[in-house]
Amino acid sequence: MRASRLVSLLLLLQTRGRMTAPELAEALEVSVRTVYRDVESLGAAGVPVYAERGPAGGYRLLDGYRTRLTGLTAGEAEALFLAGVPGPASELGLGSVLATAELKLRAALPTDLADRGGRIRQRFHLDAPTWFREPEPTPHLAALAGAVWEDRRVRVRYRRWQAPREVTRTLDPLGVVLKAGRWYLVAAADGQARTYRVGAILDLTVLDEPADRPAGFDLADCWREHTERYESSVYRAEATVRMTVAALARTVHLLPPAMSRAAHDAAGAPDADGWVVTTVPIESIRHGHVELLKLGAQVEVLAPAELRDLLADTAHALAALYPPTGAERAVQPAGGDSGGPGGPGGPPRASVRR
Known part of the structure; x- marks a missing residue:
C-alpha cells in the first residue's frame, strides 16, 4: 500500500509540477505528516525531490527528471478501458482517436491485462440519455x-x-x-x-x-x-399537501427528485388514517397541478388555494366525463377504494378544508 502511494506521489509531482504538502495530502487522502515521511523516503531512494520555501513554495522534482514507471495493475488497466466511453467520444469527434488509443493500449499491455480490459467492455456499458428520450442532435x-x-x-x-x-x-x-x-x-x-x-x-x-x-x-x-x-431557482413556490403513506412512497417514482426529497424531508407522522401532512416545492400553479395529479385521490392540496381550486375543477371535469355505471354504483363504496377523502382509510368528507 505504501509503495503504491509513493509511486502516486512521484507521478503527481511529475505531472502537476510544484505541489504543497496539504495539496498532496488531499490528493493521496492521507495526513500532511504522512506526506512529509513519504517525501523523505523518496529522497532517500534517490529521487531528486526538494522543497521550495515561502508562501508560493511546495515540493517539486528537479527540472528534467522523468520517471519511466509504466507498470499497470489489473485494476488500473480495467479502469482505463472502462473510462473510454465510445458514445460521447464519437459525439465529440474523437471516436476514431479513442479506438486507436485503445488498440495501442492493448498492444502495450501484457496479454492477461489486455484480456481483462476487453472483458470490461463486455460487462459494462454506458447509455447516457434518459428513458424515452432520443439523443439530442448536436451538429456543432x-x-x-x-x-x-x-x-x-x-x-x-x-x-x-x-x-x-x-x-x-x-x-x-x-x-x-x-x-x-x-x-x-x-x-x-x-x-x-x-x-x-x-x-x-x-x-x-x-x-x-x-x-x-x-x-x-x-x-x-x-x-x-x-x-x-x-x-x-426553478422551484419558486411550495404547496402544503396531505397524502397517504403509500402516495409518499410513490413520489420517488412519480415526481421530480427535488419534489420527492422535499416531501419526505417535511413529512410529519402519519395520523390514525395513514395520512401525512408535508410540503412540496413547485415551479408554478400549473406545474404543481400537473405533477400532483399523478398521485390521484391519494393527495389533497391544502394550500395555496389557487392550486387546490384548480385540482378540484379537474376532478369535477373528470367525474363528468366518467360517470359511474349502474353496476359500479352497486359495488363501489362511497368515496371509492383509493384511500382518498371519503374512502376507506381516508378522512370523512366533513374534514376536507377549503
Missing part, C-alpha cells in the same frame, strides 16, 4: 469541443425560450458537459460563466481570437454551482 458539438480545446472564441446563433427567440453571442468557451444525455456549453459572457444547451446552437463560427479563460477556473466546481443554483 465537435467544432465547439475543438474551440474549447484550442482556447478560441466562438460566435453562436442560439435559440432560447424567451423573446427574442434567436440571439447572437460572442463567447469565451470554458468547457462542455454531458448531463443526462444532453450536452451543455459552459462559456464566459459579459464577464460571467453561463450555460448554453449545445443542441440549441443554430450556427457556430470559431473565431481567430484567443478565449479569455479565468485563472483558476474549475469546470466541475462551476457546473456543480450552476446545477445547485438552477434547481433552487
